[in-house]
Amino acid sequence: MPSTEELLKRLGVVLDPETLRLALTHRSYAYEHGGIPTNERLEFLGDSVLGFAVTDHLYTHYPDLPEGDLAKRRSAVVSTRALAGIARSMGLGEFILLGQGEILTNGKDKSSILADTMESLIGATFRNHGIEIARQLVLRLILPLLRDVEVLGAGTDWKTAIQEIAAARKLGSIEYRVTGSGPDHARAYEAVLHIGGIAYGQGTGPSKKEAEQQSAALSWKMIRPQNDSTVTS
Numbered sequence: 001m002p003s004t005e006e007l008l009k010r011l012g013v014v015l016d017p018e019t020l021r022l023a024l025t026h027r028s029y030a031y032e033h034g035g036i037p038t039n040e041r042l043e044f045l046g047d048s049v050l051g052f053a054v055t056d057h058l059y060t061h062y063p064d065l066p067e068g069d070l071a072k073r074r075s076a077v078v079s080t081r082a083l084a085g086i087a088r089s090m091g092l093g094e095f096i097l098l099g100q101g102e103i104l105t106n107g108k109d110k111s112s113i114l115a116d117t118m119e120s121l122i123g124a125t126f127r128n129h130g131i132e133i134a135r136q137l138v139l140r141l142i143l144p145l146l147r148d149v150e151v152l153g154a155g156t157d158w159k160t161a162i163q164e165i166a167a168a169r170k171l172g173s174i175e176y177r178v179t180g181s182g183p184d185h186a187r188a189y190e191a192v193l194h195i196g197g198i199a200y201g202q203g204t205g206p207s208k209k210e211a212e213q214q215s216a217a218l219s220w221k222m223i224r225p226q227n228d229s230t231v232t233s
Contacts, residue, residue: 028099172196
């Protein structure tokens with residue numbers, strides 16, 4: 001495991017060793033080490049700090065957006081998918097303390113574990129430094145996503161969206177062709193969406209569900225009307 005100093009450098013914050021270790025302690029590791037405290041309480045705290053910081057930023061900087069659009073943007077950038085993407089970009093999985101079962105099933109790349117740990121680190125920052133430093137951390141992580149139109153669709157159920165547009169345009173039946181590769185503990189999946197017998201988007205992911213969602217999202221962008229810049233919700 002790389003030094004946690006490198007992780008703190010990537011986060012841009014300083015945390016005391018005890019709080020940092022707690023933030024990185026998954027329940028599977030805690031269970032195997034005598035029931036020591038887990039990061040779940042910090043995750044609970046970080047989720048609230050994250051929501052507050054993003055909501056305040058959206059309210060302040062998007063004064064013309066109605067409540068519904070603000071909620072969609074917030075949902076997209078605080079989603080499990082978005083947070084896991086941030087975590088992967090900084091290599092967070094290598095630092096998380098996991099039990100052997102999670103290690104064997106590639107827990108360090110599971111979106112749910114990565115997103116939860118990201119929230120626990122936000123909670124740890126709040127505990128060590130207060131709301132302003134925690135808010136600054138959240139904005140450093142989230143602002144690039146708010147500028148990314150594709151990420152703003154992260155909360156969308158793309159499989160439903162593609163069904164709707166395929167039906168509206170009478171493109172034919174939908175079929176996801178999924179293949180898996182790699183050992184059982186580090187399985188990777190590839191999904192290709194076929195509509196009316198024609199291959200469209202190809203998606204990948206650590207689970208069939210994520211691969212299919214990515215495939216559907218890419219396909220939706222391929223077949224949507226050229227003058228349609230909206231995201232289905």
